Amino acid sequence: MTESRCGLLCSACEFRESAGCGGCTRIDRPFWGEGCAVKSCCEARNLPHCGLCGSFPCRTLEGFAYDSQQGDNGARLERCAAWREEALWPPV
Numbered sequence: 001m002t003e004s005r006c007g008l009l010c011s012a013c014e015f016r017e018s019a020g021c022g023g024c025t026r027i028d029r030p031f032w033g034e035g036c037a038v039k040s041c042c043e044a045r046n047l048p049h050c051g052l053c054g055s056f057p058c059r060t061l062e063g064f065a066y067d068s069q070q071g072d073n074g075a076r077l078e079r080c081a082a083w084r085e086e087a088l089w090p091p092v
């Protein structure tokens, strides 16, 4: 199930409860800042998540995924790719 635009698992986020965050796909703005470039870009393209974008994985998303502080060493890219496969199944 798609939990975020970038492939992050909001259900596993340790800050979700304390921040009162409903999760990436249910909020207008992330609790951690004025906005998220990935979330905004994805929603401007009317996409449920980045995996369904023709530019996936773009440099912005890769920058998030491999950020030395906040990144997850590419795990969210793999999750987006898996969500894409789920969305495209069965193949036509």
Ligand code: SF4
Binding pocket: 004, 005, 006, 007, 008, 024, 030, 036, 037, 038, 039, 064
């Ligand atoms: S980094 Fe951005 S796109 Fe990813 S879960 Fe957080 S707000 Fe959503």
Ligand code: SF4
Binding pocket: 037, 038, 041, 042, 045, 047, 049, 050, 051, 053, 054, 055, 056, 057, 058, 059, 060, 061
């Ligand atoms: S993959 Fe990049 S260009 Fe495509 S929606 Fe996500 S952030 Fe935007």
